[in-house]
Amino acid sequence: MAERVGIYVCHCGSNIAGTVDVEEVARWAGQHIKDVVVSKDYKFMCSSLGQAMIEEDIKTKGLTRVVVAACSPHLHEKTFRRACANAGLNPYLCQMTNIREHVSWVCTDKAAGTEKAKALVSASAERVKYQRPLEPMYVDVNPATLVVGGGIAGLQAALELADAGHPVYLVEREPSIGGHMAQFDKTFPTLDCSACILTPKMSEAGQHENITLLTYSELEEVSGSVGGFTVKIRKKARYVDYDKCTGCGICSEKCPRKVIDTVFEAGIGERKAIYSPFPQAVPRIPVIDVDSCLYFTRGKCQVCSKVCPTNAIDYEQKDELIEVKVGNIILATGWKLFDCARMPQYGYGRLANVFTNLEFERLCNAAGPTNGKIVLRDGKTEPKSVAIIHCVGSRDVNYNEGCSAVCCMAALKLGHLVLEKTNAEVYSFYIDMRTNQKMYEEFYQRLLAEGMHFVRGKVAEVTDAARNPDEQGKLIVQCEDTLLGRQRRIPVDMVVLMSAMEPQADAKELGLKCGISCSMAGWYTERHPKLDPVATMTDGVFVAGVCQGAKDIPASVAQGAAAAARVQGMITKGRVMIEPIVATIDEEGCSGCRICNNLCPYNAIEFDEEKKVSRVIAALCKGCGTCVAACPAGVITGAHFNNQQIFAEIEGALWDAAAAKTEEETATQSVSA
Amino acid sequence: MSKAKGKLAVYWAASCGGCDIALLAIDDKILKVSEAFDVVFWPCAADGKVHDIEKMADGEIDVCLFNGGIRTSEQEYMAQLLRKKSKVLVAFGSCAHEGCIPGLANLNNRQECFDTAYRDTPSTENPQNVRPRHETQVPEGTLYLPVFYDTLKTLDQTVPVDYYLPGCPPEADRIWDAIVAILEGKLPPPGSVIGSDTTVCDECPRKRTEKKIKKFHRTWEIIPDPDTCLLEQGLLCMGIATRAGCGALCPQVNSPCIGCYGPNNDVKDHGARMMSALASVIDSQDPGEIQQIIEEGIPDPVGSFYRFGLAHSLLRRGKLAADGNGHK
């Protein structure tokens, strides 16, 4: 039986009607497209009246298919699907034609716009006849959640969920949670002590009955899908018995082996071979660094074992693989610091008194290696002048095109700390001053009042080659002051490089494990940059904090909470709807050639060794259709995007070109008749 | 036998004659065929005249097995004639079904075909550059030769076809299956290909695993392992995209499938299916390397992917000039 197609062409006020003759499109479709029984135009199809019109026609005219030619399906597909469902028509029998974003807004000529709109309507109308009713699928949601990353974003997410009564596994690869925030002295713009606001959250997480803390652990493998992931986690060997250790710290105190701490102390402080990264670490259980431990490298020492009052040292400990089951995953894996040595013109690594901002944070920190004294690399001299260089490795096409978002404010904060703690002059070399959050601009004004000097321009180089006696023994910052319009050379004692935030080196790899992708810059891609900033393309996987893009602490906290809220929503609902756009394999036709087997990044295709056929696991399939296009036997069908539908769409789109062909074929047949 | 004997016609157009031989390769079962049918026309095996067919009533022939594609006006005429006179017209073998090897000449036009046949081949001795012409004046009047077309068409691009029997040539067992189906009246819906719903892999005993291909080899470049999937060894085996029915004859003798049975049901374009599948498993993400793997490994993509199906593919032929007269 022929389908009964209804076509609805929207004016969108004058948005569409301005460059497309919508009445003509509707009239033409009604006359020329086969099986069309209603074809109308209307001022605003998405209005309640417009929707009511469609619903009414479905009921009274017995429409079996609906085409709405209006805006992008990304905007209103759900609206019109719902309208169809209201009238008892399966929502997947409705097709949208994008004649606004793809036609009226990009065309200048009304006649051409109208022709293009006709072709697109024709394509949709031909396609919709082959669409099949689909039923959404549901799966139960495991209430447990995995949070990867114990920085402030991950902590916030974990605490929100745990406080709501849901189990959380918090995985952190360092020996302690806390992340970068634990390294800072003060936070802008309020100058709160970073540790004072962070450590309560850390200990809360450490003690929370609903949080299982898995520090010094890494995500190994993720399988399953939204609602029911199975996650393998590698708990790296600490060589300290987690249950026996009381965290008294005697082992670290007595350990004879000191090494440079390149992680927590950013390379300017030391730690022992058995260590907790910092005094407030959570958990307090230390780890042995086998690369520097004397027992592990040379076979003798064992001091820690001798001094441990609880016999907690276990040199035989092995990595442990554990498996947890969760319904959702939140990735809050943070960032790494740009390697300033990549910009040799700034002298980092070559000129002793060029510091990264992270090193400088540790210098300022009262619990840091200098007890908060700002001194030169020699460990004693207080600088008389400090230059802070912005945008090192960010806003630079050679390194990172994007802005690191926090450095302007961090530079102001560090400038303030220098002014507060020393008598030094402070120069800020900035490209643009970006202080666009609550109380940020006020903080900038405060620094201007405090006497920090601001030079607008990108620094060309930092050098120790003096040109005059004033520059002797100094670091000279060479820069074009774009406000003065001339080159300046400013001699200083110390240079701080505000280094870019970069994605973690293994961000992409982790993303692959969880089935999410990264942007060109390497940050995780959110489902929608504006309207869905913490969800990802993989249902059940959320992102929070800097791993999604550079941002400051308040924004990270907000995202952590947002991700937790999204997960809570899923848990409360108890089950989740999956779009029925999945692939299926006709087992009768499958010859088990196994071409499709490794095409699926979600491992949704399994091979049945017994029957020698491949099979799609619907719950894992995301519906991309790659296997459909690859199946050499043509026995994989992609729901809602099957070959028949797409071929019909192509034919419809080329209705005016196809007409020529039909004429020719008719001519051929007349001969044979 | 109480039932009246049926009438059978067998015809060849642009083909090699292998299909006629294949029909005889059903051995003594041919006697069963002659029990059931009077062979009214079979130029390859029995005497018969076109005008005898022309004299018949429409639909008088019960079954016509038509092999070969349509390259000339004579073949087109015969296709029309046999269509008109036959109740059931079967496109027999790859040529009638898909164009087969003669269809590969669709990469060229008539001019180029003639240049090759009447000038360029080493064995040709034709100093006066004599070419076939449609009309030739002789003292007795005008002599006509069939017009040679630029494009070879399949049988169903020329006249409506009831059934297809694939293969180059069709396997004897499959021919017999089809004949039995015809005799017993157990034919699938008109328009069907009489054959399997799976691909050659289904009949191939080789061991298959997940596929990743870093390099394509020509058959003479490697000695393949006899137990592993040939495609996994980098040989361009069309078995994955080719209809089963032959019993995986070629892979069983260590030679990759060349695709003579054509594509599976509902596949619009055999070569495109194969290209898509094969390209998907190329083991590289670098555009330059991908291009190199493809261009070095598959020097003749049309000959590889459309060896049998060019005339029946979506594009049907290489590009001609817009006037359709082959003048490039």
Add this chain to the structure above:
Amino acid sequence: MSDETFEPKIVGFMCNWCSYRAADLAGSARIKYPPNVRIIRVMCSGRIDPTFVLKALSLGADGVMVAGCHPGECHYIDQNYKAMRRFGMLKHMLAAMGVEAERVQLVWASAAEGQQLADAVEKLVADVRALGPLNWPGNWNEHKDRLEAIESMVKEHAEAMEVLP
């Protein structure tokens, strides 16, 4: 068809997440580009089967655009690499069939690249316009003397064999 009036008909296959949204963005930003491309949405460039391209050409499209997310940015992890490989294969085959390379173009555009997508359309349309119509359905039009030849054969038979057709 004279060159002045030739308006190329082009089919664009675009992935739901990047290129289709880039086209949406071009619209929202009111970027103007030639109206010749008719966009067909698929979920991923990995869904784009070479058959689609051939189908479009065989129906009379003068050009085809295949568009996806940038390599490494696919919303389905890495499926656009499969599109890249298939495109490479298809290009190789089309060249052998005599179809000019400029007629079928692969474009990567992220959801933020409305302008780039519009530029790519502009380029494709200009390239195809310069090449002229492809007119594939006319590509197997037979010789005009074909009907005559068949009729002459019938006549010949009728005369020689005294059989009426």
